[in-house]
Amino acid sequence: MQQTIMPGKMFYIYPSTNPEVIEFFYILKGVIRYEHEGKEIVLKAQDAFSVNGLKEPIYFEAKTEVEYLWVITEPAFHIVSDDIHSLRDMIAEAEKRDPFTFKHSERVAQYAVKIAKKLNLSQNQLKDLYFASELHDIGKVRVPEEVLNKPGKLTNEEFDVIKKHPSDGAELVQNTGYRHLESIIIQHHERLNGSGYPCGLKEEEILLEAKIIAVSDTFDAMTEDRAYRKAFTAQYAMDELKRLAGIQYDEKIVNALEEILREEGKIE
Numbered sequence: 584m585q586q587t588i589m590p591g592k593m594f595y596i597y598p599s600t601n602p603e604v605i606e607f608f609y610i611l612k613g614v615i616r617y618e619h620e621g622k623e624i625v626l627k628a629q630d631a632f633s634v635n636g637l638k639e640p641i642y643f644e645a646k647t648e649v650e651y652l653w654v655i656t657e658p659a660f661h662i663v664s665d666d667i668h669s670l671r672d673m674i675a676e677a678e679k680r681d682p683f684t685f686k687h688s689e690r691v692a693q694y695a696v697k698i699a700k701k702l703n704l705s706q707n708q709l710k711d712l713y714f715a716s717e718l719h720d721i722g723k724v725r726v727p728e729e730v731l732n733k734p735g736k737l738t739n740e741e742f743d744v745i746k747k748h749p750s751d752g753a754e755l756v757q758n759t760g761y762r763h764l765e766s767i768i769i770q771h772h773e774r775l776n777g778s779g780y781p782c783g784l785k786e787e788e789i790l791l792e793a794k795i796i797a798v799s800d801t802f803d804a805m806t807e808d809r810a811y812r813k814a815f816t817a818q819y820a821m822d823e824l825k826r827l828a829g830i831q832y833d834e835k836i837v838n839a840l841e842e843i844l845r846e847e848g849k850i851e
């Protein structure tokens with residue numbers, strides 16, 4: 584089977600329940616990196632690699648557009664299940680209706696995973712965080728387009744409609760293989776001091792994964808154009824997050840993002 588992945592895209596392969604299964608990848612084009620047993624490995628065109636007896640999921644990142652051949656001795660692995668396909672279609676649908684959030688979920692996922700790695704989260708947490716980030720705004724499919732794209736200030740009623748998207752999102756994943764992500768999704772707008780929604784949770788009542796998405800989501804929202812304003816600079820968004828660190832956002836998460844942005848040359 585020949586597959587293509589776009590630059591910056593991440594994906595996972597999971598351990599099989601059948602130890603006999605062998606999976607084989609042959610890179611046709613592009614550069615892909617992954618980490619295995621704490622080591623960073625870079626694969627380029629004509630590199631091949633095979634896995635069997637995986638104990639932990641492996642997380643890959645496409646550095647460029649990548650084409651690869653994928654051979655598997657039996658279809659026991661699922662890189663992405665059918666569920667995530669239909670859920671992703673819903674996100675694409677939601678993002679299409681709102682041109683300002685195009686690719687938002689994907690960028691949120693990228694920063695969330697980078698932050699999580701700085702904070703040494705486990706491979707499993709990383710995987711959940713990645714999918715929860717991709718799905719965090721899926722509840723917005725139920726928000727009418729006029730409200731999503733309104734250029735002016737929202738009325739209280741309109742804001743109430745927006746505020747339903749975390750619970751709607753949690754509900755939408757309930758009948759899928761991603762139901763274990765529902766508490767992360769429902770909590771992504773909760774804030775440390777209880778000023779968030781929908782439940783007004785505080786501090787330790789909020790999951791670490793949801794706190795990471797909150798920071799990554801806020802940063803991305805501020806650095807992109809919106810119907811009612813132009814994008815802020817990365818530096819401005821970071822200063823704002825730092826001002827609210829310990830009040831709304833978890834300080835160690837904000838610091839981790841700052842470190843990443845500095846390493847990427849996006850802030851001073």
Ligand SMILES: [Fe+2]
Binds near residue numbers: 720
């Ligand atoms: Fe959201």
Ligand SMILES: [Fe+2]
Binds near residue numbers: 687691719720800
């Ligand atoms: Fe978001």
